[in-house]
Amino acid sequence: MLNLSKPKEFDCLASYILEMVTAVKVDQLKPFFDTLPPDPYLTGNYRFRRLSHFQIEGDRLVKLPHRRLFQSKAYNPLLGDVAREYAELDDALIELEDFQKIIWEFFQFCQLCTPHKEVAVHQIRTTATSQQVGNPAPEGIHRDGVDLVGIFSVNRMQIEGGETHLYKDKQGSPAFTKVLNPGELLVFRDDQYFHFTSSVSAIAPEAGERDVFVFTCPGLFPPE
Template sequence: MQKVWEATELEYAFLFTVRKVNSINLEGFKPFFNDMPIDPYIKGNYRSRRLSRFTVAEDKLIKLPHGHLFQSKNYNPLLGDIKREFAELDDALIELDIFKNLVLAFTDSCKLHPEAEIGVHQIRTTCSPDNLGNPAPEGIHQDGTDFIGIFSVARDNIIGGETHLYTAKKEKPIFNKILHPGELLLVNDHEFYHFTTPIKPEMPAPGTRDVFVLTSPSLLIE
């Protein structure tokens, strides 16, 4: 049931697709996931997060001023109507060519307007033999943006973490897949709800799931 964008360039032209981003060497991202601040807005200390926002001008990234993540309770019943603040992405990460390639893969695939604002969420979800990690504690949801990209960087000693898409909250998923490192899922947020299942260790040791989530608009406010 996967459908790639139509030939027309009308807004919201595609529904969802998965692509492999071959221009990115994932090893370059991995060190930047080892020093991540804990997300203070969810219980359990199992998620770490950074967040920055950008625009693209002539294949160059322009970093925008620091902002606060804000979603309505209509979209995020767990943390809606709260201004959330996260540390910015590491400057050394932003300077990498592979980071620019990732953002351009998102903007080009979604055919974003040149002045579109893009939020880049860097997220690590952890689990242990005693605790699951929950990539989507808000449950089946929409983000309240136009386009979403979920890019898998690494899966270390985990099972689970399967991403689902739904046409309605109470329907069965029309898409379900574990995103393997290097895969980018692009979703029209107006058309689908999404969810990612909890993770647990494959072997009796800690496990991690590292992703970048890109959104446009960014969902950030001053």
């Protein structure tokens, strides 16, 4: 059961919001990124990913049946028009109160900006080594084709880079630029901002890691 609280104040037409979610203990979430399977749709073996979909029913979080991810080439020139298959989130992660708190935090903004009550949760690790950088957004500056997007940072270890940018248009300077630190949640309206995250580089002989949850409302499904 989700802990309901007063809805947020958020200008869906013109603003983004960045907040530190102090109620979430990110250390509880970190171990679940160690078992992410590689993203089979990218070469280089530097990105790892799971995906699940949830419906908010009153104060309850309901996991939806498995569905594939789909974006058209208009939104994703790299992997557009490909129905992508990803493993579901770990059941033990879904049961964690700290995980459910993040979904509810994001859904409060969904309530203000969209009639949809469905949230897609992308669990993503991007790695980097001394021989290879990691690219969190290989499709470049883009939109996702949803109503609302949220990015929650869980961990940054032995990396530099990975700045998140929001743009009003692809040719202009970013309206927002920041490295998202663990516990920070960035929320923005997808039709108001393009977004991008720069590459990450390792700063130690061991591999570096960037772990995030990306939320969308609604999800992105193949055409019927």
